[in-house]
Amino acid sequence: MTAGVFRLVLTGSRNVDADTLWAPSTEDVPEFLMADADLVPRTVDELLDGTARLVAQAGFRGLLLAHGACPRGVDALGDRWARRRKAAGWPVDVDRFPADWADGKAAGFARNRTLVKPGAHLCYALIAECAKRGCTKARPHGSHGATDCARVAEGADIPVQRFEVYTPVLAAPVPLTLPEHSKETNHA
Ligand SMILES: [Zn+2]
Numbered sequence: 001m002t003a004g005v006f007r008l009v010l011t012g013s014r015n016v017d018a019d020t021l022w023a024p025s026t027e028d029v030p031e032f033l034m035a036d037a038d039l040v041p042r043t044v045d046e047l048l049d050g051t052a053r054l055v056a057q058a059g060f061r062g063l064l065l066a067h068g069a070c071p072r073g074v075d076a077l078g079d080r081w082a083r084r085r086k087a088a089g090w091p092v093d094v095d096r097f098p099a100d101w102a103d104g105k106a107a108g109f110a111r112n113r114t115l116v117k118p119g120a121h122l123c124y125a126l127i128a129e130c131a132k133r134g135c136t137k138a139r140p141h142g143s144h145g146a147t148d149c150a151r152v153a154e155g156a157d158i159p160v161q162r163f164e165v166y167t168p169v170l171a172a173p174v175p176l177t178l179p180e181h182s183k184e185t186n187h188a
Contacts, residue, residue: 012074012126041166125150
């Protein structure tokens with residue numbers, strides 16, 4: 001790992017888009033991340049913007065975003081973010097670890113091991129519900145590739161911050177409607 005550069009491993013589900021909001025799904029959120037607590041929940045762009053800011057404030061000279069180069073979902077969003085920020089002069093770079101699918105279905109899992117091998121200061125795992133057709137595993141459970149990557153990172157002693165898709169409970173309170181007869185009783 002290059003000294004002074006913050007290596008962030010990003011893993012996440014494919015079936016999400018740029019508007020998906022993420023909220024931390026664990027309680028032990030790193031303090032430096034919560035310095036920006038009013039930004040939670042965030043999109044991928046907001047999360048990475050906030051992280052890059054905090055990493056710079058913490059004295060690192062750059063942020064290296066390492067991801068699995070999936071053409072859809074979190075990897076693609078992270079990659080786009082890094083390219084845009086780098087073009088805008090931010091000290092951001094990207095390290096891509098595409099899976100070699102010619103090796104078969106397990107290529108993604110092998111890639112996850114390569115991705116975490118150089119180590120990292122932090123891993124973000126943005127895991128949505130599994131959308132795999134024909135999956136027979138008991139529900140609910142997160143998408144398999146990102147879940148594996150987070151586990152491998154934890155096994156390599158990389159701090160893992162998990163996020164889940166943010167689902168607002170209720171936007172507004174639902175007015176309580178009493179049945180007609182009880183209203184009459186109340187007004188009697
Ligand atoms: Zn599944």
